[in-house]
Amino acid sequence: MAENYVITIGREYGSGGREIAEKLAKSLGISFYDKNLINKVAEKTGYQVDILDKADEKAAHPLFSAYNIPPGLDVGTINDRLFSCQSSIIKELAQKESCVIVGRCADYVLRDMNNVLNVFIQAPMEARIARIMDRYLIDVPNIAKKEIQREDKIRRSYYQFYTDRKWGGNLGHHLVIDSSVLGVDGTVDLIRYMAGKRFGL
Amino acid sequence: MAENYVITIGREYGSGGREIAEKLAKSLGISFYDKNLINKVAEKTGYQVDILDKADEKAAHPLFSAYNIPPGLDVGTINDRLFSCQSSIIKELAQKESCVIVGRCADYVLRDMNNVLNVFIQAPMEARIARIMDRYLIDVPNIAKKEIQREDKIRRSYYQFYTDRKWGGNLGHHLVIDSSVLGVDGTVDLIRYMAGKRFGL
Numbered sequence: 001m002a003e004n005y006v007i008t009i010g011r012e013y014g015s016g017g018r019e020i021a022e023k024l025a026k027s028l029g030i031s032f033y034d035k036n037l038i039n040k041v042a043e044k045t046g047y048q049v050d051i052l053d054k055a056d057e058k059a060a061h062p063l064f065s066a067y068n069i070p071p072g073l074d075v076g077t078i079n080d081r082l083f084s085c086q087s088s089i090i091k092e093l094a095q096k097e098s099c100v101i102v103g104r105c106a107d108y109v110l111r112d113m114n115n116v117l118n119v120f121i122q123a124p125m126e127a128r129i130a131r132i133m134d135r136y137l138i139d140v141p142n143i144a145k146k147e148i149q150r151e152d153k154i155r156r157s158y159y160q161f162y163t164d165r166k167w168g169g170n171l172g173h174h175l176v177i178d179s180s181v182l183g184v185d186g187t188v189d190l191i192r193y194m195a196g197k198r199f200g201l
Numbered sequence: 202m203a204e205n206y207v208i209t210i211g212r213e214y215g216s217g218g219r220e221i222a223e224k225l226a227k228s229l230g231i232s233f234y235d236k237n238l239i240n241k242v243a244e245k246t247g248y249q250v251d252i253l254d255k256a257d258e259k260a261a262h263p264l265f266s267a268y269n270i271p272p273g274l275d276v277g278t279i280n281d282r283l284f285s286c287q288s289s290i291i292k293e294l295a296q297k298e299s300c301v302i303v304g305r306c307a308d309y310v311l312r313d314m315n316n317v318l319n320v321f322i323q324a325p326m327e328a329r330i331a332r333i334m335d336r337y338l339i340d341v342p343n344i345a346k347k348e349i350q351r352e353d354k355i356r357r358s359y360y361q362f363y364t365d366r367k368w369g370g371n372l373g374h375h376l377v378i379d380s381s382v383l384g385v386d387g388t389v390d391l392i393r394y395m396a397g398k399r400f401g402l
Contacts (some may be wrong), residue, residue: 181375
């Protein structure tokens with residue numbers, strides 16, 4: 001049996017990273033994980049999905065620690081518990097199946113595993129503004145821009161809090177690509193090309 | 202006649218970036234520019250090649266300004282003169298032929314031109330150490346590592362001095378790739394694949 005491989009995808013907000021990741025998984029015929037990892041965490045911990053959802057991909061805010069911690073769990077913020085449990089699940093999944101994982105510091109979580117390709121998707125601000133305006137039917141570019149900056153800030157502080165690495169296209173990534181050059185489908189093809197060479201697909 | 206296109210290649214020291222760039226140019230059948238740009242600058246300015254060579258890809262050191270400035274040229278460090286003249290030559294070349302240009306802030310110099318693909322090559326420190334040890338017959342990994350850190354520092358301060366941008370895989374690059382994943386030839390193929398899609402080759 002061929003070994004499993006994992007493609008992790010980090011992404012700037014509005015770069016189309018999630019859509020690219022989903023199409024990539026589909027075209028390779030492998031599993032796709034992003035927000036849906038929360039359901040597995042909920043099953044395992046007993047937390048409610050909507051509470052986990054608020055903490056998803058966020059570093060702990062001091063106020064979050066006010067949530068009640070279900071009995072039997074270690075004390076810590078819900079964000080920390082989510083990160084820790086999600087990390088275990090990511091490691092288990094990576095052992096048993098090939099998959100694409102979006103965000104969740106998966107590149108860091110799987111840093112000791114072979115057969116991982118770490119990709120980061122970015123795009124110029126104008127392209128991201130256009131994408132977010134289109135997607136959320138926003139009329140004013142500046143509103144989209146503020147939302148992008150806010151979301152990037154949340155992702156950055158989440159990533160840096162749990163990994164001590166710099167967020168964004170950087171060390172630890174094997175490929176960083178500007179999705180505005182080839183578009184969503186062209187970017188999927190490029191990553192697929194690299195994964196094919198890397199994993200002998 | 203098809204439009205010209207330019208591929209700029211920035212690179213960490215020891216990542217194999219120059220070799221990748223040269224092979225890429227060869228495989229595309231287009232011109233290759235790196236240190237050889239200095240000869241064109243020498244022709245144009247009357248500076249001696251060996252003096253230009255010392256200033257190549259370096260931000261001005263205060264002592265460099267002690268070099269005599271040939272009559273008729275603006276006052277400024279030789280590094281500034283080199284950068285300015287080299288930038289004009291890069292712009293002229295980009296207008297008249299397709300080419301691959303290594304370093305020299307070419308991504309920044311050509312920022313207003315269409316048909317430019319900006320690539321940055323990086324690699325993990327261990328891979329770079331191995332490459333430099335092999336290339337310069339160095340026996341001690343730490344000596345190679347110090348040389349790498351020193352060269353990166355020079356390139357970083359040169360790039361940041363003239364562009365006000367952060368050096369390294371970052372905004373302004375369309376593709377950042379870790380050359381240790383696919384090796385020199387595999388990395389050439391990947392960039393070629395992307396350039397082919399981008400420029401309709």
